[in-house]
Amino acid sequence: MKEQGDRESTGPVTAHAPARAGRRLSTRETAEALGVKPETVYAYVSRGQLTSRRDPSGRGSTFDAEEVAALARRNRRESSGSPAAAGELAVRTRLTLIEQDRYYFRGVDATELAARHSYEEVAEWLWTGELRPGVTFTAPKASATAARRAVDALPEHSGPLDRLRVAAIAASAADPLRFDLSEGAVLGTARTLIPTLVAALPPVSRSHRDSGPLADRLWARISGRTPDGASLHVLDTALGLLVDHDLAASTLAVRVAASARAHAYAAVSAGLGVVEGPLHGAASALAHRLLLDVLDHGSAAPVIAEELRAGRGIPGLGHRLYTGVDPRARALFALLEGVPQAGPALAAARDIVATSARHTPLHANVDLALAVLTVSFGMSSTAGETVFAVARTAGWIAHALEEYGERPLRMRPSGQYVGAQPPQPLPE
Template identity: 80%
Template sequence: MRDHAPSPAHPERRLSTKEAAELLGVKPETVYAYVSRGQLNSSRTPGGRGSTFDAKEVEALARRNRRESNGSPGSGGDLSVRTRLTFIDKDRYYFRGVDATELAARHSYEEVAEWLWTGRMRPGTTFTAPAASVEAARRAVDALPGHSGPTDRLRVAAVAAATADPLRFDLAEEAVLGTARTLIPTLVAALPPKRATHRDEGPLAQRLWGRLTGHPAEKTKLRVLDTALALLVDHDLAASTLAVRVAASARAHAYAAVSAGLGVIEGPLHGAASGLAHRLLLEILDVGDAAPVIAQELREGRRIPGLGHRLYPGEDPRARALFALLEELPDAAPALAAARDVVATAARHAPLHANVDLALAVLTASSGMESSAGETIFAVARTAGWIAHALEEYGERPLRMRPSGHYVGPKPPRQLPE
């Protein structure tokens, strides 16, 4: 039995290993297994050899274990990670406490990335890639089959850039920031340009534009692309970001952590979602009316791309910011009208608002870009956020991102199969 049960009068109460084991109903060695998995935190007894455990944390783990033993394992939505980066609240989101849409309206993508990484603004900052990194990435990308998609190219470019960096295993903050400032422009430079006369100079948005479309890089359009990049820098623990933090928890270097994010982002429910919205808009522009197109999507049991977001009850603030800029582009008017037609038509079926994928689709469809361009924009932009989360995770206990499986298979022991 425990000598002193924790109570509101004794919030500082800590348990010995024996007490924690008794409360959890396990052996003492299992308590330390919980510590190694990141499910419990321990502290050394002052002047002693044993460990102590926070009573509330132990009791919370005991309750969770009881729920799982009763056949009600967590759904995964209970996972919580402390972060100082992004806060989402109703219809707004913030980078380090500052409204993200306001940051994106007033600062370049590179400046917003620096703010997310360091909490300091560096006006006029630009990212440049070393020649060796770009050469290695381009060679690797050029060797891919012609049908390779943009995320294929970015993943290969990230791996190739890593091989060109012998100091990639240095996880000190300044070293990782140095990697970030060169990796992002390397990823962009590794993508094949759409015009033979394209030159890699100026802000990142300008360099990326020439790899997404052969249309002239007009100032107003570059502003929309740069704002889109800044808005997409981070969005809390999205699926790809969680993968990055798991990799960083195992102390994978920054290139490998980014590769983990790129491996997840290609899914149609994440980074590739804007491509589906892009194709939907083109079909609506071809037909001239959203109603028959939406009707066919619903008839075939498909969800309407570009609508709804589980974190926002109203319109996605990123979409709202981009739509406001797109209204200033005459070339975007048809695609913008089609997007509004999508929202209005779908509202008869379900009251869903536009999300950032629909806004990206308006940009890509009206700028002569391929349907996969939104995925490229998303991946390049989010690389900065992945680096920020990797940096946070490097400061945490290693291997803490290790949940326990809830075994529901045949009860052992079983006979060997014949």
């Protein structure tokens, strides 16, 4: 069935037919202009690359023709194969492969690896290609003390990513050998920096500890509830699933820093700076709040309606790399099914997906799964981004290690100047 907007269609926007100012396109027209499926159009919306507006008839969405044309041009440039578009930024990596709605760490199914091995073991596999059964990471006393002091000096309202960034800088200052970029030295940094970041976070639970599996230590920093084995396994698996995900925005920032031969602490700091964006690591906080609203209302319908009325995308849905359910979300949902206290949040998440499907044919992504985890165990809305950032630190260091083996400063694309042509007169 055609959407209401199709009745007034005058053809899709193409490279040869400039968009008329103010013209609105239906979902079908937008998909044709971009050369994608309609569900991919909504994936662009969920990631902030397109803005949708509900059709006045209520039977579909419309899109600004000029914005669609700009996105089409950008997509063509990125896939043109020209050196400026694809040469320098088509980064070779042996770490993560994403294809056919699955992803792999060094050729091994990542969801199976995270289900069967601890976060630390998954990190070691990503770094070295070897498993180290039973490995745990320990924060040196001097590093942990410096990080805690720095974090304690922050304003009370500081968020977890503020604390993690400051902790990384403090740990760097406490390490006089941080400029050693040899593989052994960087791996040593990795194994101490991650537990230092966790140790620097203020505990929520009185029964916190700084030894044992990293998931156990992190739990006491994000939840005041006493965990059982099942809940700790969910958190540990979430950490393992989030270790890496190809060249996400924060990972690219890390590789740029490593290309300039910034040390591992500085490279991780670059990743932490990017991950705070609402379209990246902080997306789980938006999904967390949405889930709480649905639980408060008892139904997803009024909450989704309000999001659509405000012209916002639905957080926790869609991913540009997957046509179906995000495999990380599928794995976490399966584990949460076995945790009784997760029942209400799981039901609310299903309601969100089903209700949104009437408007946006998108599947759940890992942000919604993290929201179910954080809501189920009484964690704050920022707990998901804490889990994300701590987990992804291992992947960032793996990418930094790869980049240290490449030509220095290769991550230097050329700018495409579109300003006023010289010579221009000197300003008065």
